[in-house]
Amino acid sequence: MSICAKYFPNEPEAPVVKTAFPGPKSQDAVKSLGQVSDARPVYFVADYEKSNGNYIVDVDGNTYLDVYAQIASIPLGYNNPALAEVARSDKMIRAIIDRPALGNFPGKDTEEIIQGLLKVAPKGQDKVWSALSGADANELAFKAAFMWYQSRRRGYNADFTSEETKSVMENQKPGSPDLAILSFERAFHGRLFATASTTRSKPIHKLDLPSFKWPKAQFPSYKYPLPDHVKENEEEDKRCLAIVEDAFKNAVAPIAAVLIEPIQSEGGDNHASQSFLQALRDITIKHGALLIMDEVQTGVGATGKFWAHEHFNITPPPDMVTFSKKFQSAGYYFHDPEIIPNVAYRQFNTWCGDPARMLLGGAIGAEVVKNDLPALVARVGDYLYKKLEVLAKEYPDYIHNLRGKDRGTFIAWSFKDASLRNKFLADLKKEGVNMGGCAEDSVRLRPTLVFEEKHADILIAAVKKVLASY
């Protein structure tokens, strides 16, 4: 019995398109929502009660095969019964209504909840710190990195000097030092102020915000298909690594950590080679900086392994791995005890995470492992990729740089330009498929982890139908 048959006996067989896009009820709802909120980015208003498995239903009764899944954030399909059971549990109800300040007054089940997240920790990681979103997770990881970096200079157990404790209250050094996080062109790490300073994908994410003057390096831009361009891509790795080395050498402020996505997601599904990532790891060690792997979008099974960077076996493992989205809870994994600051209350806040979301995260992790969903994703991804390769040959004007081979369903391709890409995504909705874009000219597949061959067939048929009409 397939996992969808088990979870979703009533999953629709196919998309149903009843109205033009967006439908009249959706349009009315958007207008009304616009009175109390910024409804300009709304695609359609959903009926989550009726959504099921891989299908999202809108208020007009249109039923879409959803390969965007809430910006890559729905792990196990809509209205998953295993998660509903957890949501109905007394533990969840208490986590909702008796939300503790976890750092000061944890509950008797807090350790078990944390263990739920640790059970699926990336290889080499055995501790976790909880946050509330991907951006929050990254910023808390930055805080840990800066504290770690200064503790290496000062000595882990050394006291702060009075000059430090005094100057910090004025936002001045030495208490508030000039330190940097190195990130990559086209990276996306979030939209709070420190994370926005490391995000380099689109101006709209950053305009008008004061920023930390942190440096950037270049992420490799490979030629596809990869097997046909081994030499050029090796040269590209070398070029980009030299820029990282330069960033360390010419840094105005010391670089405490290098921050990277194993696959740049929002920035266009840009892949990096094993040797690039290993060389980056080596550079951080050489310069005494941490390596933070941002798995907010790539984590929790979507690439055919639980964590995308586990495809690369880099050694030693990253110092921190941040997560959110499909895990529905957020935070960072780590292993070095000295990443815990020397004194209590340095890494702290009122809630220290949300036990309701952590409980759900643990349940998601357990379901993914129990049903070996990364293997399913790898198998279906392979099936899907092969069909897309065929389509790419048939429609070379519309499927450029197909990427994501051997990376599960984490697949993307590019169009000639943004307007064509946007038209394609709109036309695909008319065929009952909800797909998302990335970068300026690309589309990304981000289905759930319970996306099966039968769903891939429907997707391929819709893509083919749209492209055939061009």
Place this chain on the structure above:
Amino acid sequence: MSICAKYFPNEPEAPVVKTAFPGPKSQDAVKSLGQVSDARPVYFVADYEKSNGNYIVDVDGNTYLDVYAQIASIPLGYNNPALAEVARSDKMIRAIIDRPALGNFPGKDTEEIIQGLLKVAPKGQDKVWSALSGADANELAFKAAFMWYQSRRRGYNADFTSEETKSVMENQKPGSPDLAILSFERAFHGRLFATASTTRSKPIHKLDLPSFKWPKAQFPSYKYPLPDHVKENEEEDKRCLAIVEDAFKNAVAPIAAVLIEPIQSEGGDNHASQSFLQALRDITIKHGALLIMDEVQTGVGATGKFWAHEHFNITPPPDMVTFSKKFQSAGYYFHDPEIIPNVAYRQFNTWCGDPARMLLGGAIGAEVVKNDLPALVARVGDYLYKKLEVLAKEYPDYIHNLRGKDRGTFIAWSFKDASLRNKFLADLKKEGVNMGGCAEDSVRLRPTLVFEEKHADILIAAVKKVLASY
């Protein structure tokens, strides 16, 4: 029938202290929790299943009257049945398991959920933007303020220049301008990077973090009791307002917004007069800056009004009011349509809030209004304050600068020094009362909104017993 009798028919009659503090089971649980988390700040490990109303129970079976309430965050008592009903609802279950990207794919009930938060908006505010924590709410408010400030220079509907869109990707001006938020000494606004730059309460919150070099002003330090020091306190207001004026005149970077708590909470329950806050409002208008009122700790009834700044009737009302904690959901209220950025996706992120927490927030707001809890808090606060005044005369060495008259149960006082304060808080736990500190030498009362005269009597008896032993 009292509200507690209605909500909590089985609420304990009094604290029960069975073990030394912390108890042996709590100590074991902390040791075990320390293996997977930073357990150094843990006071005790709670049993939320057994906690009830104003009483928190620990794993050793000790039952504390809780006047700290998860760092001022439990609004309606532990295991409140009205909230449990909401937590068990199908809407909540879907909000948990089908968490939408609210900006792109809101659900059919999203508008209703937002309206739940708007029903209790501060006077003069009619829009809300959702966040995930108090720090997140403040940072999103900063983003809105910076975008608003630049749109006033550029013209609301003006396009970005190519120089702006290019320079911002390098974290350089003009796309990433030098702009500032002005905050106050002893303020606490959160611990992310931008909020940490505005937080000025303790070095431990900020050490080793790079910061924005934003300026600070001085928050009034009044002499208590207020009626005996009218003249000096007026002079103090003037002194502090002059510093704010200077900050605008001498600002290296333009100040886009002034950020203030109506009562500085973490920083020591420092109060400000109506005329100080009105003058501050006038200064922001004069200089074309926004006024952001941080009601993360003061909001949702604790001062005897739903929002603390409503005690002051400042006109025009603040431009943004941030909230979190007792509301269990977070965000900012506002009213000026131009605080919504001119282009979609500027204020945006994957989740745009958490509908589960927003649903709970709406339910909390509705219960507070339905039961007129601010009136209860005002009445009980008055009762409690009068008893503390008597104690302050009896124990002048241990109750300095009692403050919070006419501010509900939002009451604090100071000790001679930190060690005495810490001893008092520890001794109070032995009497079955869980109280929290603030600043270096003060204690703060932050009970739930269903704290009644009978609870105040127990609190007063415990305080008296401890002080009598000194």
